[in-house]
Amino acid sequence: MRFTCNFLFMCSGYYKYEAGYTPEFKGAADFAGRIVHPQKWTEDIDYAGKRVVVIGSGATTVTLVPELAKQAEQVTMLQRSPTYVVSRPAQDPVANKLRRNLPAKFAYHLIRWRNVMWGMFFFQLSRRRPAKVKDLILKGVQMALGPDYDVATHFTPRYNPWDQRLCLVPDGDLFKAIREQRASVVTSEIETFTHDGIRLKDGRELAADIIVTATGLVLQVAGGLDVSVDGRSVDFANTLTYKGMMYADVPNMASAFGYTNASWTLKCDLTCEYVCRLINYMDRHNFRQCMPHNDDPTITAQPSLDFTSGYVQRSIAKMPKQGSKRPWRLHQNYALDIVSLRFGRIDDGVMQYS
Known part of the structure; x- marks a missing residue:
């Protein structure tokens, strides 16, 4: 079965649901x-x-x-x-x-x-x-x-x-x-x-x-989908995450990803609001595509999750990276994210439209 869409919003969480993590126990x-x-x-x-x-x-x-x-x-x-x-x-x-x-x-x-x-x-x-x-x-x-x-x-x-x-x-x-x-x-x-x-x-x-x-979970990105853009396979492990919801050089795709230090749904609510604002902005200006793109050479990539938990450390190398500056940096702070996602500019100079 094949589905097509103009904008893909992934609400699949970050766990692999087919199976959890179980180490090999002797005997x-x-x-x-x-x-x-x-x-x-x-x-x-x-x-x-x-x-x-x-x-x-x-x-x-x-x-x-x-x-x-x-x-x-x-x-x-x-x-x-x-x-x-x-x-x-x-x-x-x-x-x-x-x-x-x-x-x-x-x-x-x-x-x-x-x-x-x-x-x-x-x-x-x-x-x-x-x-x-x-x-x-x-x-x-x-x-x-x-x-x-x-x-x-x-x-x-x-x-x-x-x-x-x-x-x-x-x-x-x-x-x-x-x-x-x-x-x-x-x-x-x-x-x-x-x-x-x-x-x-x-x-x-x-x-x-x-x-x-009850030995843990396995993390995955975008529900385990293989994502490609114009024939180029997307390696999420080497991709910056934009505002904790979109990915550098991946057009018309967002993911709901919550907080690790607070209620998961707080960030997901803000993400949903932002995606609606983004789509409405595109409709008003007759844009078909939006894509975050980083052209700032001073931005360095950092792990997206600052947690020592086993399930995070086992998978962190496969997860997208956050950047050292906004809007690529993850705040893990609801008050700052309200300012950025609910009231921040949609056309911020980083998001490219066409």
Whole structure:
């Protein structure tokens, strides 16, 4: 099947959905139970009354463990190293009160901007005073798990806050499952899978009926499409990204790509607005084509994502690059992007029209 269009807007995210990342585990073929990656979860997986080991420490893991613990006999979160985990109420009482007492649209904007400003403040505080933020997070974990829990081993990462994403657990459900001994955390490296579970490098063995490999995701550009322009294959790894949404010397194509340090949809909303402004501008001036082009030799290419997470580092070489100056530089800042994308000029001297 073939589709044609005048403008292509990719809203496919940046994950490869066919399969997640699973390292090769020694002895995996010997395990008598079932091994499943969360991206390949199926309805026939029955974990009720079973012993489940979830390998990983990221957002998927901290979401799965308390949910599985509701029915499983025992759930073990097996991690090579810890991640920062923060508890957050599933419902925002302040937001609920504002919705009850204010007009809906006004309450929505107040809540949205409160959340945006708090997120920006916390991110900047993490960058400028990482030790203080680290201490704050760890004190919260210790309070949630009790004074005797070994937070230093299981919830104290080797890196600073926001060098990787923080994991949010609604209403502290992960901590509750651990306190109630329905779930446990083991921090160690895997030596091999065995017939009955996993043997660790420290000699311990974890019995399991099901092993969930929440070991990460695979990134890709433009939904994995092979893109060419006039017969020239586009190598995204050597292509600058324009305003975080278009690509140098690729005409009439944009991608929705969100923030890594805030809500993904904040940037996607602004991108959608900008694409609409761009198309309307082209219609008003009878342009058929728009294409960002860099002719500034002083602009240097830099990695588009400044994250130490494994899934980013495995794929960063394949991702488009950001430039050292606007409009090729990614701000990761909602306030600056509002100025640039909602109110900035469409004809900025970088975008070429014909």
